[in-house]
Structure formats: C-alpha cells, structure tokens
Amino acid sequence: MDRLQLIYGNNALRISEKAKKLAEDFVGEADDFSIVALNYRESTIEQIIEEAQTLPFLSDRKAILVDDAYSFTGAKVRAEVDHDIDLLVEYINNKNDDALIIFKVYNEQLDNRKKITKLLKKKGTVTEMAEMTENEVRSFINTTAEEAGVEVDPKALNLFIARVGIKYDQVRNELDKLLLYTEGKITEEAVDEIVSVSLEENIFRLTDLILSGQKAGAVKLLRALMLQNEEPMQLLHLIINQLRLLYQVKLMMQQGYQGDHIAKALKVHPYRVKLAAREIGKYRQDELERKMVKCRDIDYKFKSSYLNRQSLFELFILEI
Structure with a gap:
C-alpha cells in the first residue's frame, strides 16, 4: 500500500469509511495511538509532518487521517491556519518515514493544475468515492443484510429504495435502523414501519x-x-x-x-x-x-x- 493516499468526492461518509478501512488494514490492531486524526483547517503542515515522523506508541505502524484537505482543490477556504504548501511538496518528494497519511478531500473535483495535486498523484494513490449507482446500492443493501444474517424481500428492497433514494449516507442510516429492528427477514411491513422518507x-x-x-x-x-x-x-x-x-x-x-x-x-x-x-x-x-x-x-x-x-x-x- 502506498504510504500517501488521497480520497475525494462529495460523500463524506463514504470517504470516511474508506479512509478508516485503509488505516485499519495498514496498522492491523487499531488503537488511539496507531490511528491519529487531524483537521487540515486547524493543523499546520508542520504539525502533520511532525506527527508522521513521530514513532508510534505501543504499535508497529501509524496512520494519519487528514480531514478536509482542501489545498488539493480549487476551493477558496477560510481556515484557522496558513499552510506552507512548499513544505508539503518537499515532504512528499522526500518522504522517508513509515507512516501512512490519508488526505480526505470533500469535493467532486481535484485541481489537477496544482503542483501539489500532480505530485501526490505521482507519489501516492488517489481514489475517487463517487455516489453509488442504483444497482450498487441494491447490492450493498443485500450484502450488508446478508452479513447481519438477514434476508431481504425483493419487494421490501424496492420500497426501501422508493422511500430513501440512493444517497449512501441516507441508505446507511436507514438500513442500520432497519437491521436493528428486523429478525430473520426484511419485509415490506418492516420498511413501511421503520424507514423514513428522504x-x-x-x-x-x-x-x-x-x-x-x-x-x-x-x-x-x-x-x-x-x-x-x-x-x-x-x-x-x-x-x-x-x-x-x-x-x-x-x-x-x-x-x-x-x-x-x-x-x-x-x-x-x-x-x-x-x-x-x-x-x-x-x-x-x-x-x-x-x-x-x-x-x-x-x-x-x-x-x-x-x-x-x-x-x-x-x-x-x-x-x-
């Protein structure tokens, strides 16, 4: 796995879940010391680099989740700190620590004209988290229910989609509620009673x-x-x-x-x-x-x- 990762898109929940999965896969047994969360609006480039170069405590590996890394986009953002992008460029070019850094970007597009964006694409891995298609949402619901030991009636699935739509965060929230309520099989009656209309x-x-x-x-x-x-x-x-x-x-x-x-x-x-x-x-x-x-x-x-x-x-x- 590349030690530099960037995940972008409009769906913050999908981005966060993907970042969490990457971090947990990297560190193995995750704890409060092996996975560190920083906010790009509040933490300077110096602080991010210092965290990456600090040895992990009680763990062999360390992952750093950098939230809302807007510098990779064309967005004009007011933040509490001024970022030294040249320092970040230098760090990426010469990264010699073993920490995994995951930049989370809440925007449907990156600014590919920027030097920092081009560099990260060259040195690391960039992943787009687009909105799911209807078929992907249906598959996700069936798979999640199956993992929970619950069957989904096809008519109930159709009703669920009709009520919730296919936005991932809404689907995730309503499905979690439904699975807590349901034993054995998700029926139309259960969806009608539990699921909110978006x-x-x-x-x-x-x-x-x-x-x-x-x-x-x-x-x-x-x-x-x-x-x-x-x-x-x-x-x-x-x-x-x-x-x-x-x-x-x-x-x-x-x-x-x-x-x-x-x-x-x-x-x-x-x-x-x-x-x-x-x-x-x-x-x-x-x-x-x-x-x-x-x-x-x-x-x-x-x-x-x-x-x-x-x-x-x-x-x-x-x-x-």
Whole structure:
C-alpha cells in the first residue's frame, strides 16, 4: 500500500469509511495511538509532518487521517491556519518515514493544475468515492443484510429504495435502523414501519402531487414537511429544481438523448434522471413551463411579502 493516499468526492461518509478501512488494514490492531486524526483547517503542515515522523506508541505502524484537505482543490477556504504548501511538496518528494497519511478531500473535483495535486498523484494513490449507482446500492443493501444474517424481500428492497433514494449516507442510516429492528427477514411491513422518507423523495412526491392537481394531498404533505422544520423557501427552491429537471429531461429525450448522456450534461445523478424520465410522459412541456413561471412568482412573493410563508405556499399550491 502506498504510504500517501488521497480520497475525494462529495460523500463524506463514504470517504470516511474508506479512509478508516485503509488505516485499519495498514496498522492491523487499531488503537488511539496507531490511528491519529487531524483537521487540515486547524493543523499546520508542520504539525502533520511532525506527527508522521513521530514513532508510534505501543504499535508497529501509524496512520494519519487528514480531514478536509482542501489545498488539493480549487476551493477558496477560510481556515484557522496558513499552510506552507512548499513544505508539503518537499515532504512528499522526500518522504522517508513509515507512516501512512490519508488526505480526505470533500469535493467532486481535484485541481489537477496544482503542483501539489500532480505530485501526490505521482507519489501516492488517489481514489475517487463517487455516489453509488442504483444497482450498487441494491447490492450493498443485500450484502450488508446478508452479513447481519438477514434476508431481504425483493419487494421490501424496492420500497426501501422508493422511500430513501440512493444517497449512501441516507441508505446507511436507514438500513442500520432497519437491521436493528428486523429478525430473520426484511419485509415490506418492516420498511413501511421503520424507514423514513428522504427529503428528496418527499420533494419528488410533492412536485408530482402539484403537477397532477392533487391539491389536498400536496397541502397535507407540505404541512407534514413543515412539522419536520423544513423551511418554506428551501422547499420552494427544491420544487423549482425538480420542475426544471423534469422540463430539461423531457426536452432532451425528445431530441433523442439517453439517460446517461442527460445526467452528464445536467450534472445530476443518473438515478434522478431515471425517476424524471419515468414521469415526464404525464406532463406537457408548456404545462411545465407555466408551473415554473408560477414558482417564480411565489418566490418573489416570499421575498417581498410579510405574510406567513406557509400560508403563501398553501395558496400557491391551490392556485397552481
């Protein structure tokens, strides 16, 4: 294993799990002295290097997890320390200690123009932790359940995905809850009783209710989301984004583009495109345009009116 590792992507939980696995595999029996966690926003390059060059205590090996190493990206970040990147370059070029250093970067892209990024790619291993595909999530759920000695009913799995979506952190949290509750087999009834519906899936439902004219159902769902302390302005913007996605997917599919190409062009997860493609046949293009104009109008009212935003939102649902 290379003693320099960099793991990047938007999913912090997957990055942390991958980094932890690498560190534990490297040190063997992990303890508080063999695996050290440092925050790049708070620890200087000097401190990171000093930690790497300090011999491990009560252990043969040492791993250092460096959290949020933003210098490998183009992001402009305010931090508590100023980093001497030249010193880090020198250290990487001449690394002579046996410590494993894992840089965790919470960004979907690295800045490959930077000298430090090019150097680490040359001297170490860079791993991207992308969002999982739907098939990967299904496989992960089945494998995790099997390791826990639990069978997953296929219909229960479909319901789970419909409620949670495929974002790894949400899938992980809801699956952990479900496995604590379940003995032997995960059923539809168990999923219905235990698993929470994600905000993304609720927005998908709310948008569908609004577009299909089911006003009572839309208001009921809106009130339920408000009871969960969701902000009306945030909900409106999420609905606008969903309407825009439906409109764009419909337009591009009419032009002959396929799902993967659309996802790449719109920079969204293919699963969202798949869900949108499944629904767009129900709506005319001019209808989606009209709904987006209505959303723009209520957005203006939200920002300019002193009226209660929940009341404004409910009126908007009844009018749209």
